[in-house]
Amino acid sequence: MNIRQINAAEITSAVKKLFMDMNYHIGKDILCALETAKENETSPIGKNVLDQLLENHRIASSEEVPICQDTGMAILFVEYGDHVVIENGTFEDAVQEGVRQAYIDGYLRKSVVSDPVFERVNTKDNTPAVIYTTIVSGDKIKILGGCKGFGSENMSSIKMLTPSAGIEGVKKFIMDVVKYAGPNPCPPIVVGVGIGGTFEKAAMLAKKATLRPIDTHNPDSRYAQLEDELLDEINKTGFGPAGLGGKTTALGVNIETYPTHIAGMPVAVNICCHAARHGETEI
């Protein structure tokens, strides 16, 4: 395979388009799930909330305005082909510039502060984005992006379970996190679960799980079944749309896993609101 040269500007423009599109146009997976939930919801107030969310998506998409004012912190999972060389800049700078342009030119809210504890001064362009890069073979760059609002991010949690906890321990922890979150993370939620790896790997898997379309399942049938079981269980909690009661508390549960240590079974639960904005682009 030949070395492929990609201009930094090409990356910037692809990232800019990805983040503007994600913030205006919700994915088909979420739209379909909301439509189905509306049909099945028996609580009148819950049905009404779902109706308003669908109307909100119609407005956001047709006017190209953000679905939610919390246009999130920008997250990118990058698969970087080992035959790619960037011209006229670095990959990191090109990505951050794309995010900067999307949030400024796209009328997206700037929600990032420079220092988490002391100054907390707004960086005014929503950078820096959070970027995870994996080197793969090939001559392409594939980006999986997400805009993560913090109403739901704040409701997320991780626990270092140990092997004896078993599947029951995993289920209990996930349900505990969902119940603790209750009406706060803008239900109906999408629940991303990462199981295995190390402390940080589990959290990254959970994040990645929130970016997988909710009309897909984990390829391992045991985890796919667990996704379905948890979705049922969560929808029995009764929090309902906006936490005002009903049977639609979650739209989807996605689980991602990784091998782990003989002594461990980390479980991370990343809660995402109903405006689960995710998208992909390939350069």
Added chain:
Amino acid sequence: MIKKIKLPLTDDVIKDLRAGDSVLLSGSVITGRDAAHKRLYELIEKGEPLPVNIEGEVIYYVGPAPAKPGHAVGPAGPTSSYRMDKYTPALLDRGLKGMIGKGARSQEVIDSMVKNGVVYFAAIGGAAALISKSIKSSEILAYEDLGTEAIYRFEVEDFPAIVVIDSFGKSVLVTS
């Protein structure tokens, strides 16, 4: 039935509102979220005057997105209310009469609401583009340096909300 409510709220109107009521709010609200609350609270602690008179006001917990040209305001849905809980009783003691946000409140806030005769409304989280249609104008009142977290005055017309905790402390939120 949806109740049409004029702002500012009067004590009689507040007493009539019950948890579960759907309302359309018209009139003026002020905005404020985490950073503005922290500043207001610190001024109250120090016994210093506030940059905005909050007496009789309804505060909307929101940090709007920027307005596109031709729009009065950008998408502006509610943010999670519990983050304001630490500061809220002090503001209610200062005469704030209503709050609009989303999600649960602490028992301290509910107690202070009952004591001060205050109502808490929820707007639909994540319905920001839809909600912004009912916001007719926006001006900065204080803390411009906070950007989206500044205190704004919004003129609203038929702003859709639900009474989730009424002035008697009754709640319709489903909590664990």
